[in-house]
Amino acid sequence: MTNESENHWSFFMSHWSFISITFLLNQEPTMKPLNIGLVGYGFMGRTHTNGYKRVNDFFPELKHRPVLKAICGRNEEQTRAFAEQWQYESIETDWRKLIARPDIDAIDICTPNNSHAEIAIAAAQAGKMVLCEKPLAMNPVEGQQMVDAIEKAQVANTVWYNYRRVPAVSLAKQLIDEGRLGRIFHYRANFLQDWTINADLPQGGAGLWRLDAASAGSGVTGDLLAHCIDTAVWLNGSINSVTAMTETFVKERKHNLTGKVEKVSIDDACAFLCRFGNGSLGLFESTRYARGHKALYTFEINGEKASIKWDLHDLHRLEYFDYSDNSLIRGWHQVHCTDGDMPYMGKWWVPGLQIGYEHTFVHQVADFIASVESGKSCSPTFREALETQKICEAVLDSAKCGQWKEIA
Ligand SMILES: NC(=O)c1ccc[n+]([C@@H]2O[C@H](COP(=O)([O-])OP(=O)(O)OC[C@H]3O[C@@H](n4cnc5c(N)ncnc54)[C@H](O)[C@@H]3O)[C@@H](O)[C@H]2O)c1
Numbered sequence: 001m002t003n004e005s006e007n008h009w010s011f012f013m014s015h016w017s018f019i020s021i022t023f024l025l026n027q028e029p030t031m032k033p034l035n036i037g038l039v040g041y042g043f044m045g046r047t048h049t050n051g052y053k054r055v056n057d058f059f060p061e062l063k064h065r066p067v068l069k070a071i072c073g074r075n076e077e078q079t080r081a082f083a084e085q086w087q088y089e090s091i092e093t094d095w096r097k098l099i100a101r102p103d104i105d106a107i108d109i110c111t112p113n114n115s116h117a118e119i120a121i122a123a124a125q126a127g128k129m130v131l132c133e134k135p136l137a138m139n140p141v142e143g144q145q146m147v148d149a150i151e152k153a154q155v156a157n158t159v160w161y162n163y164r165r166v167p168a169v170s171l172a173k174q175l176i177d178e179g180r181l182g183r184i185f186h187y188r189a190n191f192l193q194d195w196t197i198n199a200d201l202p203q204g205g206a207g208l209w210r211l212d213a214a215s216a217g218s219g220v221t222g223d224l225l226a227h228c229i230d231t232a233v234w235l236n237g238s239i240n241s242v243t244a245m246t247e248t249f250v251k252e253r254k255h256n257l258t259g260k261v262e263k264v265s266i267d268d269a270c271a272f273l274c275r276f277g278n279g280s281l282g283l284f285e286s287t288r289y290a291r292g293h294k295a296l297y298t299f300e301i302n303g304e305k306a307s308i309k310w311d312l313h314d315l316h317r318l319e320y321f322d323y324s325d326n327s328l329i330r331g332w333h334q335v336h337c338t339d340g341d342m343p344y345m346g347k348w349w350v351p352g353l354q355i356g357y358e359h360t361f362v363h364q365v366a367d368f369i370a371s372v373e374s375g376k377s378c379s380p381t382f383r384e385a386l387e388t389q390k391i392c393e394a395v396l397d398s399a400k401c402g403q404w405k406e407i408a
Contacts, residue, residue: 040110051361138217159385165363170343181303191224192290205256219266244272
């Protein structure tokens with residue numbers, strides 16, 4: 001051993017008890033575990049897992065630490081590989097076994113839409129907390145059953161409408177609630193993609209379940225407009241009535257599970273008008289056929305005193321027009337949402353440095369844990385997400401019958 005390494009070693013030995021006591025005092029004894037059992041290791045499985053792993057580093061005030069107890073998937077080899085990569089303690093290949101485990105506190109549902117209800121209801125009945133991906137369910141009937149089960153069991157719950165937790169979107173909510181826009185006249189939202197234009201793209205199975213109505217429930221309405229509706233209702237209040245049109249541009253596609261060419265039953269595109277409870281008018285459009293757009297989620301709100309615009313492609317900026325500004329400098333301002341007094345930003349870097357998409361999931365995990373600790377609900381709850389489901393259903397019904405539909 002060289003002199004230098006001997007010195008390091010003796011330094012470590014003389015300090016080890018101090019280091020370990022300090023570590024123990026500062027860290028572990030104050031943290032309670034929140035044991036997570038996550039179902040589905042796809043896109044959302046990764047974003048949520050990342051949220052659980054990062055949350056305590058940036059929200060040190062939380063008293064619970066998510067523990068990646070078990071990941072559940074149907075393919076054992078792939079599930080094991082995911083567990084190793086993301087450091088889950090164990091795996092399950094049947095979500096029923098996951099729910100039956102006494103060492104799991106919360107079930108996180110990251111599977112396609114047709115499995116949300118069954119898993120969530122069973123988890124609630126077993127007394128587990130439930131975090132469920134959006135859309136809540138395949139339809140409002142199923143959604144109501146989920147709400148009933150969750151509320152009967154009185155378990156903590158939330159639905160991952162994560163765009164609410166983009167700091168600029170949260171700032172929009174703050175500005176509206178402060179009355180800065182005054183009376184609101186218009187709400188406009190788009191969610192545009194272009195990934196299903198190819199008519200040879202099959203439907204169904206891994207990666208393509210969104211094109212199969214049996215797995216997805218609907219097309220862009222439940223997948224994309226559900227996000228726009230959740231944000232809109234959060235920012236601008238309830239929607240009373242809708243009139244919609246939908247189109248399925250490619251009518252038949254080969255089904256990956258049956259191998260046969262089958263009718264396509266999802267909506268490829270949807271546009272709807274609506275009336276909000278506060279008297280404002282809404283205009284929403286979504287499609288997977290807008291060549292050049294990958295995930296263009298935008299909204300604009302026009303009020304009596306001010307307007308707001310936001311664009312997911314530039315998610316850290318909120319555009320703001322204030323009519324009370326001096327006319328010589330009046331115009332659209334770009335608010336770069338990075339200062340520490342802006343929603344969530346005090347938790348991250350220094351002013352001027354932005355955060356991204358993945359942080360919205362860290363924020364939702366943080367808010368969920370805080371809600372568990374305070375006993376308050378974590379919005380959107382299953383009940384709130386059911387409202388969005390009802391609006392989606394009214395949109396699809398209206399498109400079918402060509403009539404205005406009231407929200408039930
Ligand atoms: N909040 C958002 O912004 C957002 C974004 C994308 C997807 N989502 C939602 O998240 C959910 C999952 O979407 P995704 O993009 O992660 O899909 P994905 O296809 O990437 O992953 C789904 C996973 O679920 C697994 N799975 C399917 N059935 C299962 C079962 N019975 N048991 C265990 N595992 C099962 C699949 O094998 C796959 O690993 C959907 O409800 C979707 O609408 C939300």
